[in-house]
Every structure is written in structure tokens, then in C-alpha cells.
Amino acid sequence: xxxxxxxxxxxxxxxxxxxxxxNDMRVTAQSKARVFELRTYTMHEGRLEHELELFxxxxxxxxxxxxxxxxxYWTAADSPQAQNTLIYIxxxxxxxxxxxxxxxxxxxxxxxxxREATKREGPSxxxxxxxxxxxxxxxxxx
Numbered sequence: 001x002x003x004x005x006x007x008x009x010x011x012x013x014x015x016x017x018x019x020x021x022x023n024d025m026r027v028t029a030q031s032k033a034r035v036f037e038l039r040t041y042t043m044h045e046g047r048l049e050h051e052l053e054l055f056x057x058x059x060x061x062x063x064x065x066x067x068x069x070x071x072x073y074w075t076a077a078d079s080p081q082a083q084n085t086l087i088y089i090x091x092x093x094x095x096x097x098x099x100x101x102x103x104x105x106x107x108x109x110x111x112x113x114x115r116e117a118t119k120r121e122g123p124s125x126x127x128x129x130x131x132x133x134x135x136x137x138x139x140x141x142x
Contacts, residue, residue, distance in 0.1 A: 054124075
């Protein structure tokens with residue numbers, strides 16, 4: 001009785017395994033051009049909380065709306081950066097897509113009130129550093 005089900009069960013397990021392998025290859029093949037951008041914002045003294053609130057309430061949603069996928073947001077754990085540094089990673093389908101997305105983000109009319117506030121109060125951000133990253137073949141994120 002057990003033998004009667006052994007062949008179909010074995011076939012099912014092998015088919016499942018091959019499907020998982022093929023699916024993994026397909027995802028990897030589709031995402032080969034995907035790049036990641038590490039962005040580090042250094043704020044003027046006392047402006048980090050203000051910038052975090054902007055990201056929390058609107059900027060993070062605006063980033064997503066323009067085709068970028070934010071993977072995480074962090075503040076530095078150690079001083080002196082803990083008082084003035086925001087770090088985040090965004091995934092893009094390609095470098096070209098990153099340029100298109102950032103151009104659309106900068107032109108977004110929803111950001112007009114923030115631009116006006118920056119004109120009145122001065123900028124929160126002293127410096128923006130951007131580094132594009134390519135995943136290694138052994139990276140768990142691709």
C-alpha cells in the first residue's frame with residue numbers, strides 16, 4: 001500500500017523542489033539590474049527630530065509613491081552622529097529608474113509646503129551623501 005503512493009509523493013517533492021529552484025532563478029534574473037542606494041543625511045544641530053517627523057508623516061510615503069522601495073530607516077547609535085544623522089536604504093529597479101524617481105520626487109507638488117518652510121526657516125539638512133550599491137552574488141538581499 002505504501003509503495004503505491006511512494007512514486008507520486010517522490011515526484012511531487014522533486015517537482016516542488018525544482019519549482020522552488022526555478023522560481024528563485026526567475027526572481028534573481030528579474031532583479032539583476034536592481035540597485036540599492038544608501039543615503040545619509042547630516043542635519044543642522046537640533047533639526048534631526050524635525051526631519052524624522054517629516055519622513056514619518058509624508059516623505060517616506062512620497063518616496064514609495066515615486067517607485068522607490070525604502071528598505072529601512074535608521075538613526076546613528078553613537079555620538080556625535082546620534083544627534084544629527086538619518087540613514088536609509090532605497091531599492092531601485094536600475095540606476096536609470098533611480099534618476100527618474102528622484103527627479104519626479106523633487107518635482108512633486110506635495111512637497112511645496114516643505115520647500116516653503118525651508119525658505120522661511122532654513123534647511124534642516126547640511127549634507128546628503130548617496131552611495132549606490134550592487135548586491136554581491138551571496139547577498140541575501142538582491
